[in-house]
Amino acid sequence: ISYFIKYPITANLLMFLIFAFGIVGLTSLRATFFPEMSSRMISIQVVSAGLSPLEIEEAITKKIEYKLESVSGVKDINSSSLENMSTIYVDMERGANMYVGLQNVNNAVDQVNFGVDIDEIFIRKIEFVMPTISFSISSDYDLDYLKTEVDRIEDELKSVDGISEISVTGLPEKEIEISISEERLLAFNLSIEDINRAILSKNINLTGGKIEVNNTQYLLRSNNKFNSSKAIENIIIRVNENGSPLYLKEVANVIDTWSEASIERYRNNKRSINIVVSNTETQDIVFIADYIKEYVSELNKDNQNLNAKILFDASNPLKERIELLSKNGIIGFCLVLLFLTMFLHPRVSFWVALSIPISFLGMFFLAPSAPITINMMTMYAMILVIGILVDDGIIIGENIIRKFEGGLDRYRAAVEGTMEVFPAVFAGVSTTGVAFLSFFFFEGMMGEFGWQMGFVVIATLAFSLVEGAFILPAHIAYSKALDKKEKKNKISVYFNNIINSLRDEYYKPVLHYFLKKTHIAYLFFISIFCLFVFGSGVKFTFFPSVELDDLYVQFKTKPGTTMEKTKMYADNILQIINKVNSEMEDSLNTKVIDATEIKIGPGSHKGTVDMFLTPPENRGIRAYDIVEKIRAEIGDMPGLENLIMGVGDPFGKPLAFALLSNNT
16 A cells, blocks of 8 residues: 555556556446346257157156256256157256256267157257347238248348347248149049149159269259249149140149238238347347347338338336446536535545546456346446445545644555555445355356346445555545645535534434443334334335336137137227327327237237337336226226236246146
């Protein structure tokens, strides 16, 4: 400490290095909605056509589970046996080498003797992906035009560095339909099997071996796999006795059509396609969201036949936290300057307040090597710690001035003033750091990303201690605050007199009373603690509520209901939602629901109406209050067997449970 005070250039160099490397570290950090978690889940899917769920369980699932029990590192096994398919999820222990674990699981499955025909086995490590942003594409043109445009959009987005996970829903698959009438079969003396056999035998790619000509080998291959209705309708079914061919088009109608979609989407009563772009563990949520919003804007400008609309943007809450942190940092810096100026010299106030950016930049310097990302958890940690960064600086700075006013020179005042209070300052920072050190030892989901919150707090406090012990004393020692010719700050003198008066008239008598009657002091503070903790109505939750900007109304009709009938129910619900939205906008004088979308499926009797809200600071009403207004207006709708409304929640339901029984 004395070295840094004696040679202040060293303190300035240290401060410069923290600033420089901190900025470099900050620019290298990626932004994600939640902290990154290493996937510890392995998926096993076994397909065996023609088996019932019970046969799948006995012949496949139980045998694989038995083999997996001997694999090291396996924590939990969950399985489901469905018709034709067995799905098993293997949860590995925390800290296990996933590549070794995946190989061990592969080896265990290879050793199983199933005793039934296995069509396919898929074993893979499940990667975490987080939906970042979604947008809807609609058009007045038909599905052929929509598919062409969506394929083009998907190809363009996947070519962008930093975007890889794209999913498309609401678009059915292309099919070729062959319709055969019974009259034509009888007229040509054919059966369905004859036509099926002819199509299968001719609509195929075959390898015919190889031939050698002039010392050169040629591979023989027949490419007869057709993917158009025109080519398929010209398949020869047979050759008649007179030598004339009988084509498929003479017996059947061959047309291009669409499969029955498991999910249909509608926006503004037009068929729409939903495109969701997700981020992987190595991708930046803010970059993806900003790029997609710019892309959608350009798409609407360049293509008048399409209408693209942003529906969901997960980066908004993160950007709001970043903006809040920036505002808090600026406001905190200004408030520290203001309040410290009331009691200390303005230059001391400035150097103490400078500990806020120095501490954060020091933490950003270490963050990439941790590694952590800018996410909701780290944002909460930074907002939390910003209020306690200047405590050690205030103590050290005030004590240096006290020593100087006591008659010591600049150098001695800085050294002795720092050393006298440093043990207490170190103990204060350490106790806070130890409390957050426990975040590194949490188990389960919280243990996967809770450590990042602890890292931010501990690293920031550590650099605040470095700044307070080495940089701050050097700056104060050579500032005009330690100049006997400098006139005392009238503002600080005025407020110091007020504080001294409050100290002597109120605090001193109360302290004297509690020191004499310690049992009353203990009782008083324990009562205050119980009152605020248990009597304040504070609720316990896994994670602070993050109100997202999307609502949903899910409903079910009777099984077997057609998609057209289900959409009629969805239209009625949407009409009620639009009415409620109109009333809210009239009363609040602002836009509330930005966009709506109808989703039919999966299952023709299931439907969802999704609502996408404007940002909370603009709409003037909570998402949960909007749900209650819609719930009151919908009431009990005849014909619906189930109706659920809610707000998008990244953590799902408060409780989930499963039943286990040995009974079959």
